[in-house]
Amino acid sequence: MTLVQMQPRSTSAAHVASTVADAMDTGGPQVCDDMTVEVALSVMASARTGHLLVRDDNGLCTGLVTQAQLTAVRDSSVYTDRVQLRDILGDRGPFISPVTTVADAEHAIRYGRLDALPVIDEHGTALGVLALAR
Numbered sequence: 001m002t003l004v005q006m007q008p009r010s011t012s013a014a015h016v017a018s019t020v021a022d023a024m025d026t027g028g029p030q031v032c033d034d035m036t037v038e039v040a041l042s043v044m045a046s047a048r049t050g051h052l053l054v055r056d057d058n059g060l061c062t063g064l065v066t067q068a069q070l071t072a073v074r075d076s077s078v079y080t081d082r083v084q085l086r087d088i089l090g091d092r093g094p095f096i097s098p099v100t101t102v103a104d105a106e107h108a109i110r111y112g113r114l115d116a117l118p119v120i121d122e123h124g125t126a127l128g129v130l131a132l133a134r
Contacts, residue, residue, distance in 0.1 A: 031085065
């Protein structure tokens with residue numbers, strides 16, 4: 001079963017963000033890892049976002065996929081219309097905790113050469129995404 005879950009966008013921007021919980025975006029779609037690449041690209045286009053949080057059947061975050069990653073997979077010579085997100089994610093992670101300081105999180109994103117990191121709670125449930133401002 002393919003699931004898309006939207007979460008309401010955070011509106012607490014009145015104060016300076018000191019932790020990831022203060023700075024993360026909670027408004028992006030979350031999709032199940034059995035979704036195909038083509039459907040995921042369609043969800044991204046509809047949501048006007050460059051990334052999706054991916055969850056397993058138990059609701060645990062398994063990672064984040066970007067439009068660039070999915071486009072590269074779709075354009076590869078080994079692509080079929082049956083390729084699912086779980087097939088391209090590999091190992092779980094990386095993730096970040098909502099209690100991490102913004103400075104530490106920015107360092108981790110830059111050091112890891114990432115565009116964004118999923119923010120998860122102590123149970124592995126996705127809370128949102130922290131992305132560097134462009």
